[in-house]
Amino acid sequence: FIDVGISIGTTRTNQAVIEYGKDVRIQVDVNNTLKESIYDMVMEVSVGGNVIDEKDVKVAKGYYNSVKDVVRWDVSSDDKLEEVEPGRSRDFTFEIKPNAVEDKASMQVRASVYARRVLGNEVSEELIGFADASVKFTSSLLMLGEAGRNTSSFTDIGPIPPKAEETTTYTLTLVAQAGANDIVNAKVETSLPQYVEWLDNVNGVGSIEYNPITKKIVWSVGDVDARERAQTSFQVALQPSKSLIDETPVLLGVQELRATDRFTNTTIHATGLTINTEMSEEAGYEEGNGEVVE
Template sequence: MGKLEELEESLYGREDRAPAGRGRKQMSFPASGRMLRTSWNTEKPRAGVPFTMPISKVTAMVMLAGALFIVGAGVFAFVYLGSERREAKIEIGGRDRVEGGELVTIPIIFRNVSGDALEESDLVVTFPQESFLQDGAGQLTRVTGRVVRRIGTLAAGEERQEQFTMQFFGREEDEKSIKASLVYRPVGLRARFSSEAEKTVTIARVPLAISWDIPETIAPGQEVPITIRFNSQARATFEDLWLLLEYPSGFTFIEATPTVSNADDRQPSADARWSVGTLMPGEEKKISLKATFGAVGGDVQSLRAGLGTFNELTKEWKVWQESTREVRLSSSPFFLEGAIGGQREGVVKPGDFVSMTVQYRNRSTVAVKNISVRLALEAEVLDVSSLTIGDGGVFDFATKNIVWGPGGTQALREVAPGQEGTLHLQARVRPRPVVSTSADKNLTIRMRTRIETPSIPDELKGSALSPEDSVTFKVATVVLIAGRSVFRTSPISNTGPLPPKVGEKTTYTIVWEVRNFTNDVEGGEMTASLPPNVRWENAVSPSGTDMRFDTASGEVRWRMGRIAAGTGVLTPARVAAFQVSIIPSQLDLGRSPALTGDTHFTGRDMFAGEDVRLDMQGLNTQMPEDPLVKGEEWTVKQ
């Protein structure tokens, strides 16, 4: 019997036999009636009992590692991909409501709230359209896309802040959205993640104003002067500004100053545009034009002006402020036009005598009798006592009007078809306007004129004789400058002999003072040259005053910047002082040597749109305004 057969026999044999060379072993068998397996692989698995393969330890460890990897990957995906980031937080600060064009600072604060460093961090900010960002040099540039700032590594728990100074533009109550994202890579990972924030800024006010100078009623076909004024009350400058004028069909341009920017593509019932460029704080500009309205009498025509931005390539217009003016077209048979100094607009100066005229003409085909011309002067700045009225006119104290009527003016008893005439008056502008409150600024002289008659011909009944005419002139501000030399009543201590002595050094203080009445003045400066024998002592009062001495030119310059209306009238005057010294020579004996040359003031009247230039004689060692210095101490002694 072979070995295999012996093994089978020993395992499956029905009897208990001991193999050769081995001890006898007692075996137990199943109960009778149960069949025993008599060969290999003859028993099939029983139904309902799973078949289990044997598993080695290596295989079990590999399977366990795979399961742990799958669980770890799931946790990673949930924490790093499926949940909100917790390594960093970001927030956008600053005000929620701003003024259009105002320079505002937007702080963006971000912090690492994890226990590990965040590497390769970038701050990505998206600003809204119509916003400008200020760079390190103070220049404002329109934002055209995202702004990225490299942050680098944020240590665990570290907080930083980035600030953006900018301007927002738009209509009132426009909402502007700012989005910020901090992009970073947690240490030990290759993937980059982000934390985001968003803020809405509302434009609470647009500090631009538009006003009109145009008669409320005009005749069809009448040449009408129109002035559109616009100004800024913002604290920052508006750049690249445009003005749009929308007008009705039948509106015809005669001339415009400045020239219309889109003169070549204007169409009837369309618009006209002007590129007005920069508008500084407190500055006023204007568009002047002459035009006619072609509609019939009785119609109401509308003009609309808007300020904003215009893209010349896309023709896209974005308005920030607008104003509408309605004009009624009459069937007036009379032409009426007032003027000051022969002009329809301009500036008058305090102390000037102004000549005013009213021109009339009968454009109808019938004579009109018993005409009265009434002129209302809205000008507190005029000295009524200086008023001179020509051509038989009188001043009506009840209505405060100047009236020319048939009783005093022969030509008005009957005005024939085509007949015309001119009426005259003159008055003086007060040398110093009365300034009682802060509202007494930006003064004007306004003439409003109309024609009346108690006996309108039957052919003209139902229509006014003429539209009311209006002319407005601006009044320039009054700026006063003064200077004095002092020794004892001085904000700066002086030294040296008084009276001054030949060969010995004496110091003096020069005091300058500026007052301004009715209009804001920008860019105010005072300058004076020092004589060659006078030295700058580098002492200025009050401290912080922008006053400098140029050794090359020998010129002292005081930069004042903006001088508000009412300075020195409602509020204290602008005063500054500086110290100089002189060592008199034998040639100065018995004299009062000069301490400064002539003094000059320059600035810009922002309301009148004119330069202000003033001159003052230089100062010497005479000190009449120092009460503690006697007259005999002014001149040089031996």
């Protein structure tokens, strides 16, 4: 008699997966499928799970009770609920900013609508409708990288700052880091610039394939547990031409990390910035150490 449906975002569904860090907009639609008007509608939506930030629940024309974890609408907050004519509908909307740092972050929603109709003998009949939905949140994913020297058991040679037409080697280190959920089948794709040489020295988690024709690198990371990281290092060589003098050459292109979130069974992505010859001052290098000199 009362059709109740839940939309997560813009999709009417009872199961949804939301990207890490995104707010959740929930709308409950109620349609009067009877031939008579219904009166004094009350909507209660209970929300559960481990991601509810009780200080950040926004409700349109209703009230969120943080003690009971219930969002409620009634005639006192919306006079359009006093009567709903046949074939007419009402919608109820609220938004939650999730605390999605929890492991296996999820949320459960149950919408309960109450109303009454008046029969021909003036006797009121109570009507009840329900709808349930669940939301899972994907994990965050982080892709990091840096250039260094003499790390990960490698020995690097050549001048720092790099000198035109002389060879300097670098150790590049990549890190793939999981967030609150385990990730599986993680893979990183990147490439070397034309002027950078692959030295085929690798040390770390997983395996690396290098294509000498396209200069593409594929790091098959594998599985990474929640809040853990996988790391690999490899050596490259740079012999800068004089055209690169006063520049800080890129050693490795953008890194694209792709993995499956085990909890939500969805594909998630992260991107790492290009890595150039400028090494960290925290590692003891002076500012400008990556700029090619004559």
